[in-house]
Amino acid sequence: MKFETEITADTSHLLTIREQLTKFLAEINFEEDKILQVLLVVDEFITNIIKYSYHEDSTKVIRMEVTSDTDQLMIEIYDEGEAFNVLDYQTNTIEEHIKRPHKGGLGIPFMKLFANSIEYFPKSEKSKSNITRFKFISN
Amino acid sequence: MENNEKFSLSIEHFQTWIVIKIQGYLDAHTSPILENTISDAIKNDENQIIVDFEHLDYISSAGFGVFMEFIEEVREKEGDIVLVKMSDKIHKLFELLGFTYLFKIYTTISEIK
Incomplete structure (x- = not known):
């Protein structure tokens, strides 16, 4: 199953994204305990895109594509802002x-704790968008 | 009561504690409301703070960050930030992240001494 949505870069739309994603995950019977973890990853990432890629320019657009198969969920988030590669950031651990x-x-x-994998594809001649791909395994 | 359509809070008192009851979704958009309320309480020397989670539906890192921002300051002033009435879903998240080692979490306000 596949689901797509887009928002403008404003944190007031975080709730909309979470509500749409929750509905989709419930429809595919995604493991209930993991739904909150998926929401947190998407919420955190989009918040970062709004702040650091788009510098809170609410005219900009963020698109999300969600694809599921039997035991895996893939979420791709598209933005056209400044490069923001989660994998480049060395931050303090939760501990x-x-x-x-x-x-x-x-x-x-x-994001690093809850997503099973994270990949980043910067914009290029082939793609006008930066794409960040998160994968989650449902037990 | 401070509120927008996604988050609201109200303030009560219990013994020497200020009780902040939060409701809705605590995320990057709404967390400044709680941040300002706790900051104002500390400025008024109200360092014993209970946050009532009973009607909280969601918390993001920005929400956690509010508690992380003030916990050491209030403890240095012999106060605390104590969390009560958490849903199972949010309590599991606190456990998973290890935040149950940092914050005192109670089922009811009456358990607080």
Whole structure:
């Protein structure tokens, strides 16, 4: 099954994305305990795109494609902003955040913890969009 | 009551504690509302803070970040941020992330001493 949606780059649309994704994941009987983890990854990533790729320019567009098969969910997020490769960021681990609590910096550790794989394809002559691909395995 | 269509909060008191009841979706869009409320409480020397999660449906890293931002400050002032009435779904997330080691979490307010 496949599902596509797009929003403009405004954090007020995060709820819309989560609601649409929750509905799709329920329809495909995705493991219930993992739904929240998928929502967190998508929420964190889109928040980062809005802030760091689009610098909160709410005229810009973010598109999401979700594809499922028997035991795997693939989510591809398309943006045309500045490159933002999650894999390039070395951030504190969640354990380090717990030892020395402070605001911010949890989003990328959440993505790396909850997604089974992350791939990044920067825009090129072939594609005007940066594409970030997350995969999740349903137990 | 502070609110928008996706998140709201209200304030009550229990003994020496300020109780912040949060409702809806705590994400990057709505977390500044809670951040400002806790910041104002600390400025008013209200360092014993209970956050009631009973009607919270969702929390993102920005929501966690609000509690991480203030927890050390209130503890240095001999206060605390205590979390109560969490749904199973959100409690599981706190456990999975290890945040149950950082925050005191109670089922009811009356358990707090």
